[in-house]
Amino acid sequence: MRTMFVLALLLLVALAGCGPAAQAPSVAPTAAPPAPTEAAPVAPTAAPAAPTVAPAPTPVLGGTVTRAITAEPTSLDPHAAPGSGQNVILPYIFDTLVFRDMDNSYQPYLATGWEIAPDGKSVTFTLRDDVTFHDGTPLNAEAVAFTFKRFKEAKTSAGEGLASMTDVEALDDYTVRFTFTEPSAVFFSTLATPYAGIVSPAAVEAAGDAFGQQPVGSGPFKVAAWQQGTEVVLERNPDYRWSPAPVTNPGAPYLDRVVFKVIPDASTQLAALQAGEVDLIFVNSPNHIEKLKADPSVELIETRLNSLIYLGFNCAKAPLDEVEVRQALSHAVNKEEILAVALGGTGQVAFAPMAPTLPGFDPGLQQYELGYDPARASALLTEAGFAPGADGTLTRNGQPLNLTLLTFARAPNEDVATLLQSQLKAIGVNVTIQQYDTPTAAKAATEGQYDLLLWRYDRNDADVLNVNLHSSRIGSSNRFGYSNPRVDELLDQAARELNEATRASYYVEAQKLIMADAPWQPLYVPVDVLAINKRVQNYHLASMGRILLNEAQVLTQ
Amino acid sequence: MAGYVLRRIGGAVLMLLAVSLIVFALLDVVPGDAAQTLAGDLASQEQLAAVRRELGLDQPLLVRYARFIEGVMFRGDLGASVVSGRPVAALLAERFGATLKLALAALGMALAAGLLVGTLAAVRAGGYLDLAVMAAATLGESLPSFWVALLLIQLFALRLGWLPVFGAGSPAHLVLPAVTLALPAIALLSRLVRSCLLDVRSADFVRTARAKGLGPLLVWRDHIFRNAILPVITILGLYLGHILGGAFIIETIFAWPGLGRLVVQAIFDRDVPVVVGAVLLIAVIYQVLNLAVDLIHAWLDPRVGHEAI
Numbered sequence: 001m002r003t004m005f006v007l008a009l010l011l012l013v014a015l016a017g018c019g020p021a022a023q024a025p026s027v028a029p030t031a032a033p034p035a036p037t038e039a040a041p042v043a044p045t046a047a048p049a050a051p052t053v054a055p056a057p058t059p060v061l062g063g064t065v066t067r068a069i070t071a072e073p074t075s076l077d078p079h080a081a082p083g084s085g086q087n088v089i090l091p092y093i094f095d096t097l098v099f100r101d102m103d104n105s106y107q108p109y110l111a112t113g114w115e116i117a118p119d120g121k122s123v124t125f126t127l128r129d130d131v132t133f134h135d136g137t138p139l140n141a142e143a144v145a146f147t148f149k150r151f152k153e154a155k156t157s158a159g160e161g162l163a164s165m166t167d168v169e170a171l172d173d174y175t176v177r178f179t180f181t182e183p184s185a186v187f188f189s190t191l192a193t194p195y196a197g198i199v200s201p202a203a204v205e206a207a208g209d210a211f212g213q214q215p216v217g218s219g220p221f222k223v224a225a226w227q228q229g230t231e232v233v234l235e236r237n238p239d240y241r242w243s244p245a246p247v248t249n250p251g252a253p254y255l256d257r258v259v260f261k262v263i264p265d266a267s268t269q270l271a272a273l274q275a276g277e278v279d280l281i282f283v284n285s286p287n288h289i290e291k292l293k294a295d296p297s298v299e300l301i302e303t304r305l306n307s308l309i310y311l312g313f314n315c316a317k318a319p320l321d322e323v324e325v326r327q328a329l330s331h332a333v334n335k336e337e338i339l340a341v342a343l344g345g346t347g348q349v350a351f352a353p354m355a356p357t358l359p360g361f362d363p364g365l366q367q368y369e370l371g372y373d374p375a376r377a378s379a380l381l382t383e384a385g386f387a388p389g390a391d392g393t394l395t396r397n398g399q400p401l402n403l404t405l406l407t408f409a410r411a412p413n414e415d416v417a418t419l420l421q422s423q424l425k426a427i428g429v430n431v432t433i434q435q436y437d438t439p440t441a442a443k444a445a446t447e448g449q450y451d452l453l454l455w456r457y458d459r460n461d462a463d464v465l466n467v468n469l470h471s472s473r474i475g476s477s478n479r480f481g482y483s484n485p486r487v488d489e490l491l492d493q494a495a496r497e498l499n500e501a502t503r504a505s506y507y508v509e510a511q512k513l514i515m516a517d518a519p520w521q522p523l524y525v526p527v528d529v530l531a532i533n534k535r536v537q538n539y540h541l542a543s544m545g546r547i548l549l550n551e552a553q554v555l556t557q
Numbered sequence: 558m559a560g561y562v563l564r565r566i567g568g569a570v571l572m573l574l575a576v577s578l579i580v581f582a583l584l585d586v587v588p589g590d591a592a593q594t595l596a597g598d599l600a601s602q603e604q605l606a607a608v609r610r611e612l613g614l615d616q617p618l619l620v621r622y623a624r625f626i627e628g629v630m631f632r633g634d635l636g637a638s639v640v641s642g643r644p645v646a647a648l649l650a651e652r653f654g655a656t657l658k659l660a661l662a663a664l665g666m667a668l669a670a671g672l673l674v675g676t677l678a679a680v681r682a683g684g685y686l687d688l689a690v691m692a693a694a695t696l697g698e699s700l701p702s703f704w705v706a707l708l709l710i711q712l713f714a715l716r717l718g719w720l721p722v723f724g725a726g727s728p729a730h731l732v733l734p735a736v737t738l739a740l741p742a743i744a745l746l747s748r749l750v751r752s753c754l755l756d757v758r759s760a761d762f763v764r765t766a767r768a769k770g771l772g773p774l775l776v777w778r779d780h781i782f783r784n785a786i787l788p789v790i791t792i793l794g795l796y797l798g799h800i801l802g803g804a805f806i807i808e809t810i811f812a813w814p815g816l817g818r819l820v821v822q823a824i825f826d827r828d829v830p831v832v833v834g835a836v837l838l839i840a841v842i843y844q845v846l847n848l849a850v851d852l853i854h855a856w857l858d859p860r861v862g863h864e865a866i
Contacts, residue, residue, distance in 0.1 A: 439594060
């Protein structure tokens with residue numbers, strides 16, 4: 001027994017001497033930009049991937065970071081149906097060809113470089129030659145080609161960015177070429193999503209349909225255990241040597257484990273964080289944020305997820321098919337009040353259809369905003385032939401202006417909907433709120449069974465406008481029946497344009513027209529707050545709310 | 558007796574057929590389907606149609622139902638989850654154990670505490686103890702369980718730090734969810750035990766027993782208790798079903814990996830095979846419980862046995 005103990009001690013000492021701990025000190029003290037709460041990635045131009053807390057003490061090997069997830073993923077196969085929970089876990093297991101930085105620029109990751117053909121119809125990537133999957137097989141051009149053929153065939157909405165891709169072929173062991181029918185502007189943002197993680201072809205063939213339960217990638221962590229309904233346990237990949245740009249640790253993560261605990265209830269997540277049972281949660285409720293502000297052991301980080309909350313109008317349905325009516329209703333909306341009352345002062349007023357963190361957003365678009373102006377709203381409706389009836393409701397040809405507002409059940413939609421209802425009531429419009437679970441609401445929205453739609457998008461590419469407002473999408477993802485040939489033309493041009501600045505200018509032009517047509521009244525940009533126990537140090541915040549734990553450590557209390 | 562049991566089983570099978578058809582039909586009427594879950598919020602009509610074809614969701618309701626019944630009847634196969642592709646039977650097996658553990662722990666607590674408190678109240682009927690117990694019971698029945706759960710978490714997990722906030726794995730994890738689930742049952746049972754004991758206490762045969770000179774302990778044990786327990790067992794059997802239902806909310810709050818959360822997620826995903834499988838499992842449990850309660854009744858009370866068999 002005693003000899004065992006001595007042996008174990010010796011082993012420990014030896015490990016501490018030669019493990020990553022030895023190279024770590026060079027990392028810690030230099031990389032200490034201001035804490036992200038101040039530096040907050042509010043402006044899209046903020047420093048790429050702001051690391052965390054002040055200079056870390058000597059890095060310690062080992063430890064576990066535990067994160068709460070609201071919904072358990074059904075599969076950890078990146079090419080399975082995109083559902084909740086999985087996009088949080090996937091980046092730890094899988095690497096992607098390129099890495100998307102906080103400023104939405106693309107950095108080398110598994111690809112060391114790339115070349116776009118002059119006609120824009122093919123892109124050739126050079127890969128790192130030292131990468132292996134968790135199962136020991138090499139990550140080479142064949143594996144990349146296999147991955148993207150599989151991704152395209154998977155028919156998920158996440159793979160839509162590959163629509164114009166015709167082929168992907170390995171030119172040699174570490175060179176791979178993608179070819180397209182026309183230049184694809186969404187290609188790079190698709191490459192950077194967790195759904196484009198490179199999978200091990202050998203493991204996919206061996207596991208078949210079960211790959212989603214036992215995924216094999218090349219990421220900094222690998223799946224150690226998955227207990228259905230309870231937790232997904234990842235353990236460090238000791239062979240990891242290919243961290244993306246913002247990480248200064250070139251080798252394997254210091255942490256032993258990252259554990260994702262499934263906790264469906266937000267109040268329980270909060271209690272678990274405060275009790276120290278989990279280290280990391282996402283917080284939506286303003287009440288919970290207030291509570292956590294008072295907790296000295298917790299740090300709050302605001303993240304922007306390229307999201308927008310908007311009020312959509314059903315342009316195919318009377319009287320909202322009249323642009324004056326849509327403009328009038330837009331003028332009746334008081335966004336400041338929504339922020340103050342429903343969001344507890346968090347969030348940021350939106351005026352453009354493009355989220356401020358996406359390319360194609362332009363602060364200059366604010367002059368086209370249909371801002372809060374109830375007098376103008378009433379005037380426009382009077383011009384359109386509406387007059388107040390006996391009870392104050394606006395009426396035209398004997399028809400009172402009664403509208404339904406459709407939304408999905410998620411905080412704080414109910415509060416926002418209620419405020420919109422009262423704001424529209426003030427100009428004489430009656431609104432009935434219909435709130436359903438997401439699949440039900442989505443179906444009703446797609447079928448156009450609504451007048452007003454309170455909705456949210458989270459999308460990592462400016463093509464969000466193509467998806468939602470291009471007339472070719474009417475009946476599917478264009479739920480607004482919105483059609484403007486000039487807007488279509490600009491969106492098409494943007495979809496083919498590989499020059500970022502030119503592409504952005506098409507989107508700015510399109511937005512000017514869209515804002516005048518008013519199929520949407522953009523309401524606000526939500527702030528999702530990440531609460532993290534201060535014992536977790538040296539994590540990195542990346543785009544899309546991702547938290548890199550490649551060099552994170554935990555302080556022992 | 559055997560004929561009675563067989564008749565009951567035959568009835569149960571018909572009932573299960575009806576339940577499965579109703580669930581199928583209900584999920585068909587509800588807007589949205591699994592294809593939408595799989596293809597995502599912004600999928601095009603073509604993507605949706607392709608996924609539907611692949612899953613067989615483009616077939617009429619009765620065809621899908623017939624296929625399901627055929628699988629169950631001839632292959633004992635409940636089918637596979639449309640969303641994850643895993644066999645429904647395996648999913649149910651994984652989750653049901655946790656729910657059963659929670660339900661039995663809660664039932665055990667409810668039975669022990671309910672009998673004790675109810676008996677104490679009956680013995681001291683009309684006294685201060687009785688009054689206090691009945692007031693507490695009324696309160697216990699009316700408090701919403703999600704609120705009780707949050708209070709318990711605040712007190713025992715956050716303030717005192719005695720018990721974990723959420724999760725499963727150790728006996729300590731079981732305490733808070735089981736207590737939350739047991740509280741309304743304790744309240745109900747103690748009231749029931751009390752009133753049954755009081756009813757029986759004034760019955761003629763108890764007076765006779767006392768008149769024979771039997772000691773108070775023997776009167777309570779052999780005459781009052783044994784007779785008063787019958788309705789308690791009936792209610793308990795039915796209440797286990799109620800507890801299984803209540804467990805759905807409790808499981809969500811305490812992140813307990815049980816059947817309830819599986820079903821709730823499956824309903825949101827419109828994952829019909831999982832929902833149908835789980836509802837059938839619960840229906841089977843109800844049937845088995847009902848049958849067990851009736852048989853125990855027959856065994857405890859010879860009069861019931863002669864009438865029914």
